[in-house]
Amino acid sequence: MSPTRACDLVCPCPPAGLIDVVGKKWAVCIVSLLGRYGTVRFGPIQRCLYGVSPATLTGTLRALERARLVRRVTVPSGRGPVRAYALTARGAGLDERLRPLVDWLQAS
Amino acid sequence: MSPTRACDLVCPCPPAGLIDVVGKKWAVCIVSLLGRYGTVRFGPIQRCLYGVSPATLTGTLRALERARLVRRVTVPSGRGPVRAYALTARGAGLDERLRPLVDWLQAS
């Protein structure tokens, strides 16, 4: 049977909040990428993502930071410390739930 | 260790294809809704989704149909057959993978 009145249905997922972050074009890619590779720098992320423009990548990374899914880290290197990106614990939790979905999408 | 060269990283999820469908603002909601309630008519979907505009809802439904995730069905009713929407087998598969994610998003 199909409910027909207004309050018969409970919306399982409000579009506000995390959805607008996760819904961003590259967000899922980035979270999965960091979940797979750990700490990654700006350049490799950009090159890996089919050449996303730096402006867009920065914007998405900032949105992910604000959502506390990704954090910016400073790692020591040969000639001075460099910046990189990694998942937060929260981001790792998301990646975990995202994995079956991403695999399924890949398999189409 | 973090890879630094171009081909060291494999993008786990190209943004093309299903992602632009699933990334739509209401797509996940609709799939979850149909997965939960079965066959639902246009009106209840719209009312349930915080009053999404009919144009937007139609657009999203059409996109989901084109992606073969949702199908339009005709069900017999008291005064003539009426139209409604339901998941395809493919859509049910997506809903299944979506469920842990949606639950996690809800729990925030």
Added chain:
DNA sequence: CGGAATCCCATACGATACTG
């Protein structure tokens, strides 16, 4: 009621150029 048509706006995204 279930849409289609139209209008309008916000913004996401890309391209490019530039800087520390």
Added chain:
DNA sequence: CAGTATCGTATGGGATTCCG
């Protein structure tokens, strides 16, 4: 290399109206 600044475009999405 890691961004920032600017600009232009495409389009997603809301509001409204109208129709069978």
